[in-house]
Amino acid sequence: MGPGPLITAAFIGPGTVTVCSLAGIQFDFTLLWALVLSIVATIYLQELSGRIGIITRSDLSQLVRTTSGQGVWRALVMGLILLAIGIGNAAYQSGNISGTTFGLEIFIDLPTWKLGPLDVQSGNLVIGLLATLLLWSGNYKRLEAVLVGLVILMSTAFLIAAALTKPAWDALLMGFVPSFSVEKLPTIVALIGTTVVPYNLFLYASLVKKQWSEAEDLPLMRRDIWVSILLGGIVSMGILVAGVANPSESLETAKDIAKGLTGIFGELGTYLMGFGLMAAGLTSALTAPLAGGLVICGILGSNQNLKSTPMRASMGSILALGILFSSFGIKPVTLITLAQLANGILLPLISGWLIWISTRKDLLGKYSLSKSGILLGVVIWAITLILGIKSFGAVFGWF
Numbered sequence: 001m002g003p004g005p006l007i008t009a010a011f012i013g014p015g016t017v018t019v020c021s022l023a024g025i026q027f028d029f030t031l032l033w034a035l036v037l038s039i040v041a042t043i044y045l046q047e048l049s050g051r052i053g054i055i056t057r058s059d060l061s062q063l064v065r066t067t068s069g070q071g072v073w074r075a076l077v078m079g080l081i082l083l084a085i086g087i088g089n090a091a092y093q094s095g096n097i098s099g100t101t102f103g104l105e106i107f108i109d110l111p112t113w114k115l116g117p118l119d120v121q122s123g124n125l126v127i128g129l130l131a132t133l134l135l136w137s138g139n140y141k142r143l144e145a146v147l148v149g150l151v152i153l154m155s156t157a158f159l160i161a162a163a164l165t166k167p168a169w170d171a172l173l174m175g176f177v178p179s180f181s182v183e184k185l186p187t188i189v190a191l192i193g194t195t196v197v198p199y200n201l202f203l204y205a206s207l208v209k210k211q212w213s214e215a216e217d218l219p220l221m222r223r224d225i226w227v228s229i230l231l232g233g234i235v236s237m238g239i240l241v242a243g244v245a246n247p248s249e250s251l252e253t254a255k256d257i258a259k260g261l262t263g264i265f266g267e268l269g270t271y272l273m274g275f276g277l278m279a280a281g282l283t284s285a286l287t288a289p290l291a292g293g294l295v296i297c298g299i300l301g302s303n304q305n306l307k308s309t310p311m312r313a314s315m316g317s318i319l320a321l322g323i324l325f326s327s328f329g330i331k332p333v334t335l336i337t338l339a340q341l342a343n344g345i346l347l348p349l350i351s352g353w354l355i356w357i358s359t360r361k362d363l364l365g366k367y368s369l370s371k372s373g374i375l376l377g378v379v380i381w382a383i384t385l386i387l388g389i390k391s392f393g394a395v396f397g398w399f
Contacts, residue, residue, distance in 0.1 A: 002221060003207035004228030005148045006287055007046060007200050012154065012232055013284030014099025015092075016194040017277055020236050023187050024243025029167070029175030032237055034188045036176060038195035039233035041380045043226060045196065045351055046204050048358045048369075048377075050221045053205035054212050055364050060205045060350070061298025063357065078299050080349070084342035085199050086318070089292035093322025094330075096288055100127045100281030101326075106274025121327050128323030131285045135315050138307035140210070143290075147283055154279035155235045161272040162238035165245035172241065189390045195236065196384060198347050201354060203291040206304065215367060242273065285322070289315040344391030351384040 023031045053059055058066075064077060101110065101123035110123035134143055180188075208221055293314035294304055302310035324330065355377040358369045369377065 001148075001227070002211040002224040003144065003204065004224035005151045005231075006144065006207060007204055007225070008228045008232035008235075009147045009151050009283035010200050010203060010287035010291065011042075011195050011197050012151075012235055012280050013096055014102070014277065014281050015095065016236060017099070017239055017280055019187070019190045019194050020239035021243035021246065023191055024240040025246050027184060027187065028244050029172045029241070030179050031184065031187060031191060032172070032175035032240065033178045034191045035195070035233055035236050035240065037383070038192040038236075039229055041192065041383055042195050042200075042233075043229045044376060044380050045201055045354060046225045046229060047222060048354050049201045049205040050208045050225055051218060051364070051367060052354070052357060053207075053209040054217060054221060055215060055367050057209055057213070058205075059209065059294065059298050059304075060202045060354070061295045062301075064353070065299055065301060077349075080342055080346055082296060082299055084346040085202065085295040086292055086314070088343055089199060089288040090318045090321040091325075093285065093288050093318055094124075094325035096281050096285035097124050097128050097131070097322050097326040098281070100278050100285060103274045103276070103278025103281060106270060106277075118328055121329060124326035125323065127282065127285065128319065128326065131282070131289070132316075132319050132323075134286060135289055135306070135319065136312065138305075138312075140306055143286065143306075147286060150279045150283050151231075154276050154283065155231060157272045157276035157279065158235050158242070159238045161276065162241040164268070164272075165242055167241050167244065186390075189387060191236075192383065193387050193390070195233070196347070196351075196387065198343060198350055199288070199291040199295065201350060202295045202298070203287065206294045206298065218367070239276075289318040289322075292318045341391070344388045346388075347391070348381065348385040348388040352381050355381060 020035075023034075049060065052063070056063065061081065064081060065074075098121075101121065104110065104123055104127070110121070113120040113122055134146060137143070204225070208224075211217075212221055293311050296302075296314040297304045297308075297310050300310070302308070304311055306312075355369070355374070357363060358377075359374060361368045
């Protein structure tokens with residue numbers, strides 16, 4: 001295996017736990033097919049990302065810098081990526097840290113400290129500092145081992161919790177048959193949007209070239225990403241299945257999801273969901289600054305080594321904002337709005353660019369996309385365009 005499990009670690013965070021649980025609570029098993037669709041789209045785009053990383057020996061941010069021409073267009077594209085990935089990850093980092101704490105609070109009560117007029121959430125502060133220490137060590141292999149271990153434990157926790165609900169298999173299997181309705185559309189878009197994550201495309205291309213260096217390694221990369229994304233998709237389905245059994249009618253936080261299951265299968269299931277939530281939050285709290293730092297340094301042409309000053313400054317900024325927002329209970333509404341707006345534009349833009357780059361024989365030679373691959377890419381690009389429009393529209397309250 002290569003860095004594929006880190007992609008699983010990145011897309012299964014507190015947001016995914018919440019969205020998948022709500023999908024199960026509101027629509028039973030009927031949206032399992034949407035997760036299958038999201039898995040296909042993610043495998044396709046991540047495989048292209050890995051292929052480009054291995055063949056060109058460059059990550060996507062470096063390629064954007066060198067293939068986007070000159071002048072205003074180049075500055076606009078680079079600025080948009082920095083805004084969406086850099087500021088976006090900083091804004092969402094507070095949710096990752098808070099999600100970890102929500103899971104931890106299933107097991108222990110964490111105090112709130114008074115600091116003058118401010119309340120400091122001790123759990124968020126401690127989790128944020130733990131993430132900082134792991135990233136600041138600069139030891140990629142150690143970080144990878146921690147993340148892979150957490151992914152395995154998280155997956156086990158969520159899948160056992162789903163099995164404990166003893167789902168009705170006939171209804172579950174029918175959930176893989178596509179069904180549409182107007183009220184389901186926002187949830188379908190959300191399910192796909194939590195899996196197809198723009199910064200993961202940059203992250204995988206950057207990490208995969210550290211693992212493999214020859215075109216002959218492409219089959220290993222494909223196995224890596226197929227296994228990892230399929231595992232992540234099955235875990236997301238497990239969370240949705242557990243959500244079906246959840247009797248809660250209203251959920252304020254991801255923590256409520258775990259507690260809502262106590263009446264179904266007792267404390268064990270609650271603890272499993274709590275641990276899964278904690279692991280999901282911590283893995284995302286580690287991968288978001290890592291991806292953000294790699295993208296920022298790649299776009300600016302700086303050193304991407306984990307111990308380099310530019311890399312530590314980039315990751316440190318994302319971590320510091322996340323710790324600040326989560327520990328003091330600050331809602332970074334403006335930052336999240338900006339990130340949502342930028343991501344709404346970036347997702348179809350970067351996926352379209354990724355597919356276009358993958359057709360270029362001058363860059364990829366015989367490993368460029370075939371006609372059938374391009375056709376599938378057009379369909380997947382249309383899906384990312386819908387996701388982008390939804391994100392864009394959410395900012396302006398269109399829907």
